[in-house]
Amino acid sequence: MKYVDEFRDGTLARGLGEAIARAADPARDYAFMEFCGGHTHAISRYGVIDLLPSNVRMIHGPGCPVCVLPVGRIDMAIRLAMEQAVTICTYGDCLRVPASDGLSLLKARARLDKSRADIRMVYSAADALALAQREPQREVVFLAIGFETTTPPTALVLQQARALGLKNFSVLCNHVLTPAAIVAILDHPEGKGVRLDGFIGPAHVSTVIGSRPYDFVAEHYRKPVVIAGFEPLDVMQSILMLVSQVNEGRHDIENEFSRAVTRDGNRKAQALVEAVFELRPQYEWRGLGSLPDSALRIRPEFAAWDAEARFGLDYAPVADHKSCECGTILRGEKRPADCKLFGTACTPETPMGSCMVSSEGACAAHFNYGRFRDIAVVAA
Amino acid sequence: MKAHYTRPLDLKQGRVDMNHGAGGRATAQLVAELFGRAFDNPWLAQGDDGAVLPAPTADEQLVMACDGHVVSPLFFPGGDIGSLAVHGTVNDLAVMGARPLYLSASFILEEGYPLADLKRIVDSMAAASRAAGVPVVTGDTKVVEQGKGDGVFITTTGVGARPAGRIASGARAAAGDVVLVSGSMGDHGMAILAVRESLAFDSAIQSDSAALHGLVDALYQALPADAVHVLRDPTRGGLATTLNEIARQSGLGMRIDEASIPVHPQVEAACELLGLDPLYLANEGKLIVICAASHADAALAALRDHPLGRQAARIGEVIADDHHFVQLRTPLGGMRMLDWLSGEPLPRIC
Ligand code: SF4
Numbered sequence: 001m002k003y004v005d006e007f008r009d010g011t012l013a014r015g016l017g018e019a020i021a022r023a024a025d026p027a028r029d030y031a032f033m034e035f036c037g038g039h040t041h042a043i044s045r046y047g048v049i050d051l052l053p054s055n056v057r058m059i060h061g062p063g064c065p066v067c068v069l070p071v072g073r074i075d076m077a078i079r080l081a082m083e084q085a086v087t088i089c090t091y092g093d094c095l096r097v098p099a100s101d102g103l104s105l106l107k108a109r110a111r112l113d114k115s116r117a118d119i120r121m122v123y124s125a126a127d128a129l130a131l132a133q134r135e136p137q138r139e140v141v142f143l144a145i146g147f148e149t150t151t152p153p154t155a156l157v158l159q160q161a162r163a164l165g166l167k168n169f170s171v172l173c174n175h176v177l178t179p180a181a182i183v184a185i186l187d188h189p190e191g192k193g194v195r196l197d198g199f200i201g202p203a204h205v206s207t208v209i210g211s212r213p214y215d216f217v218a219e220h221y222r223k224p225v226v227i228a229g230f231e232p233l234d235v236m237q238s239i240l241m242l243v244s245q246v247n248e249g250r251h252d253i254e255n256e257f258s259r260a261v262t263r264d265g266n267r268k269a270q271a272l273v274e275a276v277f278e279l280r281p282q283y284e285w286r287g288l289g290s291l292p293d294s295a296l297r298i299r300p301e302f303a304a305w306d307a308e309a310r311f312g313l314d315y316a317p318v319a320d321h322k323s324c325e326c327g328t329i330l331r332g333e334k335r336p337a338d339c340k341l342f343g344t345a346c347t348p349e350t351p352m353g354s355c356m357v358s359s360e361g362a363c364a365a366h367f368n369y370g371r372f373r374d375i376a377v378v379a380a
Numbered sequence: 381m382k383a384h385y386t387r388p389l390d391l392k393q394g395r396v397d398m399n400h401g402a403g404g405r406a407t408a409q410l411v412a413e414l415f416g417r418a419f420d421n422p423w424l425a426q427g428d429d430g431a432v433l434p435a436p437t438a439d440e441q442l443v444m445a446c447d448g449h450v451v452s453p454l455f456f457p458g459g460d461i462g463s464l465a466v467h468g469t470v471n472d473l474a475v476m477g478a479r480p481l482y483l484s485a486s487f488i489l490e491e492g493y494p495l496a497d498l499k500r501i502v503d504s505m506a507a508a509s510r511a512a513g514v515p516v517v518t519g520d521t522k523v524v525e526q527g528k529g530d531g532v533f534i535t536t537t538g539v540g541a542r543p544a545g546r547i548a549s550g551a552r553a554a555a556g557d558v559v560l561v562s563g564s565m566g567d568h569g570m571a572i573l574a575v576r577e578s579l580a581f582d583s584a585i586q587s588d589s590a591a592l593h594g595l596v597d598a599l600y601q602a603l604p605a606d607a608v609h610v611l612r613d614p615t616r617g618g619l620a621t622t623l624n625e626i627a628r629q630s631g632l633g634m635r636i637d638e639a640s641i642p643v644h645p646q647v648e649a650a651c652e653l654l655g656l657d658p659l660y661l662a663n664e665g666k667l668i669v670i671c672a673a674s675h676a677d678a679a680l681a682a683l684r685d686h687p688l689g690r691q692a693a694r695i696g697e698v699i700a701d702d703h704h705f706v707q708l709r710t711p712l713g714g715m716r717m718l719d720w721l722s723g724e725p726l727p728r729i730c
Contacts (some may be wrong), residue, residue: 010639013712047714232712348722369716372705 009233016236017051023243030056031195032242033332035182036147036202037064037360038230044365046232049373056239059194059332060362062181062288063202065146066093067330067354067361070286071318073174074099077119077143078108080172084311085116088172089128090143092121093358098351100318105143125150125157125171132161132169141307145174148205151296152269155276158298161305172307173298176283178205179213180294184285185331186221194332198224198242200235203257210265211253218251229257276302284317286354287330324353329362336366337374343367389413394495401489401523414499415485415519418506423482423517431517433482436541445472446537454501454531457571458587459664461534462505467589467664468615469538470512474593475611475667477548477600478540483509485519485536490529501532512591514538545605550629552609557698558676559634562595562667562683563588563691564642565619569661570650585646590665595688599667602682603675610670617721618660622668623706624720633701636718639711642691660721670698 024030034040040060043049049058062068074097080086088105095106109119122128128142144154154171161169182199201214206227214225224245228238238256245252255261276299283295298306307313320326324346325339336342336355346352348364355361359368389409399406416424423431436442447468454461466483473480485505489498509516516536571587592613599608610630614622619641623634643658651658665688671679676694683689708718 010711010713013714017713044716046710046712047708047716048712050714051712232710368719368722372703372707372715372717 012233013051013236016233016240020056020236020240020243021053023240023247024053024056025247026055028055030197030243030246031059032056032198032200032239033059033061033185033196034200034235035061035063035178036200036205037067037358038202038204039200039228039235040064040362040365041360042230042232042235044369047369048232048235049370051236052239056243058239059196060329060365061185061199061332062285062330063147063178064355064358064360064362065150065176066097066358067326068176068181068285068287069094069097069145069174069354070284071099071320072284072316074105075318076313076315077141077172078103078105080141080307080311080313081105081108081112081117081119084139086139086141086311087118087120087131088141088143089120089122089131091123091145094143094145095119095121096351096357097354098321098357125153129157129160129166129169132166133164136168138168140169142169142171143174144171147176147178147202148208151175151273151277152208155272158276158302158305159272162302166305170305170307170310171298172313173277173296175277175296176285177294177296178202178209179216180291181285181288182214182217184288184291184294186217186223188288188331196223196332197246198226198251200238200242201225201227203227203229203234203261206255206257206261206265208266208269210263211255211261212263212265214253218253222251224251224254226254226256227261275299284315286320287327321352326353326355326363329355336363337371339363343371389495391495391499396489396491396493396495396498396523398491398523398525401521407521410521411519414495414502415521418502419509419516419519420506421515421517423515424519431482433517433539436481439544440541441544443473443476443478443540443542444537445469445476445540446535447472448533448535450530450533451572452530453572453575454497456575456587457584458568459589460501460504461532462501462503463508464589464664465534465536466505466508466512466514467591469536470514470591470593471613471664473538473540474591474596475548475613476540476542477546477596477605477608477611478542480512480514480538480540480591480593482517482539483514483536484538485516485534487519487521488529488533488535489521489523490531491523491526493531498532505534508591512593514591543605546600546608547606548608548611550610550612550626553626553630553632553670553698554609554672555632555698555700556673557609557670558673558679558694559623559636559696559698560669560671560676560680560683560692560694561614561619561641562669562689563665564644564647565614565663565666566643566647566651566658566661568664569618570647570658573654573656573661574650585644585650588663588665590688592665592667592688595667595683595686598682598686598689599669599679602678603671607672607675608669608679609672610668612668614663614666614668616662618658618662619668620657620659620706620718621721623718624704626668626670627701627704627706630698631702631704633699633704634696634706635699635709636696636706637709639709640693640695642693659718673697
C-alpha cells in the first residue's frame with residue numbers, strides 16, 4: 001500500500017531473499033518449522049515463499065491455539081452452556097471450531113434459551129470478568145485458550161475474581177505450553193516422516209518466557225532455534241540466520257527480535273502465572289495426542305474459580321473426523337492440500353477440522369492465500 | 381391538511397409514535413411537515429400514490445436499482461443513513477452507466493425514535509439528493525414497535541436512463557484489460573468500525589460516501605463508450621470481494637499489485653490494530669474501472685481530473701485463468717490469493 005512500512009519493504013525483502021539464496025547450499029535441502037500460527041499467517045499473507053529458493057521449505061507448526069484445542073474440550077464448554085445454564089465467554093475464533101454432533105459453540109448458541117444461558121465472544125479475559133461483575137445473577141465461564149502470551153491475562157482475572165470474592169465467575173483453562181509441543185514434534189514416533197533442520201520461535205511467547213526454555217532444543221536435539229518477530233522481514237531474517245547456522249553446523253538459540261526478547265523473559269508475568277497455575281500432568285492436544293506436562297491447570301487455592309472443579313467436569317476424548325488430516329498437518333508431516341477434504345467438504349465457511357478455522361491455521365492460510373499454487377495458472 | 385388546524389410537529393422534543401405509521405392524520409402531518417418540506421419537489425407535491433414522470437428519450441434504456449440501508453450507527457463521520465441512502469442507490473445506477481433521474485424512499489421507523497434526529501437524517505438525505513440532482517419523488521413511512529427496529533431503516537429505489545452504447549458489465553472483462561480504482565480503499569468501513577469500537581485516532585477517519593455519477597460521466601466523456609468494460613462500486617466485502625465477483629462473472633483471473641492500491645495511512649494503521657484488511661472493507665464513494673489497456677491512460681487521467689478521483693490508481697490487470705483466481709502481488713514481492721471474504725460476522729455497515 002502507499003504507506004511505506006520499514007518491516008514490509010519490497011526492496012529489503014528482495015535483498016534478503018537473494019542473501020538466503022546465496023547462503024543456501026544448492027547440494028542440500030533445508031526444512032524449517034515456523035512453530036507459531038502468527039508466522040504461518042505472515043508467510044502466507046505476504047507470499048514469503050516466492051522470495052525463498054526452492055530448496056528452503058517452510059513447514060507449518062502447531063502453534064495455533066484454536067487448532068490444537070481438541071473436540072472434547074469444546075464439548076465440555078458446549079455442555080456447560082446447554083446443561084448447566086452457564087454463559088460461556090471466549091475469543092471469536094473458538095466459536096467456529098467444529099465439535100461433536102455437528103455442533104460448534106456458534107451453532108450451540110442458536111439453540112440456547114438466552115434468558116438463562118449464552119455463548120459470547122469477548123476480546124479479552126477482562127471482558128468476561130467485567131460481564132460477571134455487571135450481571136451478578138449470570139454464571140459466567142471464561143473459556144481460556146492459548147499459549148504463554150494469553151496466560152498472564154487469565155492469571156490476572158483469576159486473582160481479581162478471588163480478591164473480589166466473585167461467586168459467579170470461573171475459568172475453563174486450556175492454556176498450553178510451547179516447548180512441550182516442540183518436544184512432541186521432535187519425539188513423535190510417526191514423526192520420522194518430517195525432517196526438521198530448525199525452528200522459528202515466536203517472539204511474543206519469548207517476551208514472556210524468555211529464550212531459555214528453548215535451550216533443550218539446541219542441547220538435547222541439536223537443532224537451531226531463531227526467535228523472530230511477526231513482520232514478514234523478521235521471518236525472512238530468521239530464515240537467513242537458520243540457514244547460516246545449519247551451514248556452519250551450529251545449533252544455537254538466536255534472537256532475531258532483539259527489540260523486546262531477553263533470555264529470562266518477563267519475570268513478573270512468570271511469577272503471576274506461577275502463583276495461579278500449575279502443570280497439568282497430562283493434556284490432550286488435537287493432532288499431537290496426550291502429552292505430559294504440556295499444559296496448565298488452575299491451582300487448588302483457586303478451585304472456586306476453576307470451572308472444572310466447580311462444575312465437576314471430566315474430559316472425554318473425542319476422535320476427529322476420520323478424513324481430517326489436522327493431526328499430521330500440525331506435526332508437519334502433511335500439507336493442507338494432501339487432505340481429501342481440503343477445499344471440497346472443508347472450507348473456511350464449512351470447516352471440518354480446526355486448522356480451517358483460525359486464519360492462523362495451516363489449512364485456512366493455504367485456502368485463503370495459497371491455494372492457487374496447487375494449480376498451474378495460465379498467464380495472459 | 382392545513383397546518384393551523386393542528387399543533388405543528390414537535391421537531392425538538394417529539395418522538396415517533398405508532399400513529400405516525402397508521403396512515404391517518406399523524407402520518408399525513410409527518411409527511412407534510414418533515415418529508416414534504418425537506419424533499420420539496422413538484423412530483424412529491426402532487427400528493428398522489430405515485431409519481432408521474434416523463435419518459436426518457438427513445439435511444440435510452442431505463443435502469444432501476446434498489447438498496448436497503450440498515451447502517452449502525454445512524455450517524456458516522458462523513459455521513460449518515462440519510463446521505464448514504466441517496467448515494468447507495470445513485471451509485472448502483474451510475475455504475476450501470478445510467479444517468480440517475482429519480483429516487484423513491486421507504487422509511488421504517490422505530491417507535492420512540494426522536495423526531496429531532498429523524499429531521500437531521502431527512503435533511504441530510506434531502507441535501508444529498510439536491511447535490512446529486514436526483515429528487516426523491518415518492519415515498520412511504522411505516523412505524524414498528526419499540527425493540528423491533530433499530531431507529532431508522534431506509535430503502536431507496538432509483539430510476540435512471542442509460543444512453544445507448546454504455547454496456548459495461550462484469551462479464552465484459554477481457555484478458556489484458558487494466559484494473560483502475562478511483563481512490564483510497566476501506567474508508568467507509570473503517571469510519572463505521574472506528575465509531576463502534578470507539579477507537580481514538582489523531583484525525584478521524586471519514587466515510588467516503590459520495591454520489592459517483594459525475595465521475596462516471598467524466599470517464600465516459602474521455603473514452604469511447606465500449607472501451608469501458610466494467611464499472612463497479614466496491615461496497616460490502618470491499619475491493620477483494622468485488623474483484624472476485626468480476627472474475628467469476630467473466631470467467632477470468634486477475635493479477636493485482638498490492639503496493640499500488642491507495643489506502644489512507646490512518647485506515648491502514650487502524651486495520652493493523654484490529655487485525656483487518658482494508659481490501660475487505662466497504663467503500664461508498666469509489667469506483668472500480670476495467671478498460672482496454674490502450675485506453676487505460678486516458679481513463680486514469682479522466683478519473684484524476686475529477687474531484688472524486690484525485691487518488692485514482694492503476695492496480696492490476698485481467699488475465700486468463702480457468703479457476704478465476706484473483707492473485708495479489710504483496711508489497712514484499714510474493715504472490716498470494718485475494719480471496720472472497722469468508723464469513724466473518726462483520727457489523728452492519730450500509
Ligand atoms: S482441510 Fe479441513 S479436514 Fe482437511 S486437514 Fe485441514 S482442517 Fe482438517
